[in-house]
Amino acid sequence: MAKTPSSSRDGAKVERFADYDVVTPTFNLKTFARKTPGNDDLLFDEEAIARAEAALNNLSSEFDGWMKSELVRLGEARDRFVANPEAKTRAALYNVSHDFRGQAATLGFPLAGRVADTLCKVMDALDKAELPVALITNHVDAIRAIVREDARGESHPIGLALAEGLEKAARELTAHLEDAPSIAP
């Protein structure tokens, strides 16, 4: 059964100007907030944040399994791209790399996320141009190595060396391009 809104959301006050309208909805989410006694200097509800962090920490027992399955996806996407480097396999590799850069840090491997970020930026910068397969492969291998070596955190020496080395290679590859995304941590 479809849900019903908790309050009417149809109404809005409209102010008209020469080439634009300012529309102020009568319903807004302020009704879901309340001021409570206590420290007015506290902007955030630190207890709610701590609860969420604890919940995420409880979930973290599953992260290693998730990371393994993401690595399998990444390896398969890389293999398909190397075997047949066309738009479809390239897009699939980009999507997996993009997922990786977004979640690797949450799963405990920020350096793997950093390498995935560089990989995505190389693919963005070269856009429709042919991708250097060796550099792509090196990025994927680096991500796998970081996880295999359990290089957690942001300062593991091997992971850091891999991330920095690939960033340098990517910068050199894309330096001549206008509008290339900045490849920097």
Place this chain on the structure above:
Amino acid sequence: MIRIDFNRLRFLVIDDNAHMRRIVRTLLHGFGAREVYEAEDGASALEAFTHYMPDIVISDWAMPIFDGLELTSMIRQPGANANPYVAIIMLTGHSEKKRVLQARDAGVTEFLAKPISAKALYQRILNVVVNPRPFIKTKTYFGPDRRRNSSGNYVGPERRKGGKSETIKVQPLLDKTRSAL
């Protein structure tokens, strides 16, 4: 201190990656949310949006069928659905300025770059709850006012024409949040 009644808010989390959906759901439940719905692509998200009437949409950018930007544009169609004013938080691995501006121009309310953290997500939710912005409708845009601040340093032409409300003054976030309730 301001408390958000998460237990009364309804969320729709859209991400094609099941792990990321689980992470966001876990954080929202940790904040106290009870109603968290999920969708894994733009099409099912639109269906879920119509069905569940969420208060806050948290959407990924890159998704199959149609992406988070296209979904935002579809939601921000006055008259096309029950709540074109819904708060939309774009949660994405993209962090380049160009992408942030694209998301803003599609009508997202807040932008949050991955990796996600409990504090950053809370801050975006707090902002959409406590500091709702008016919507601007032009020939080419319908969405939250993109002018969050009036800059004394701006030297370009005034692009909004005709009226006292050329710039909608917005208080700094911290002051505004404190005085909002």
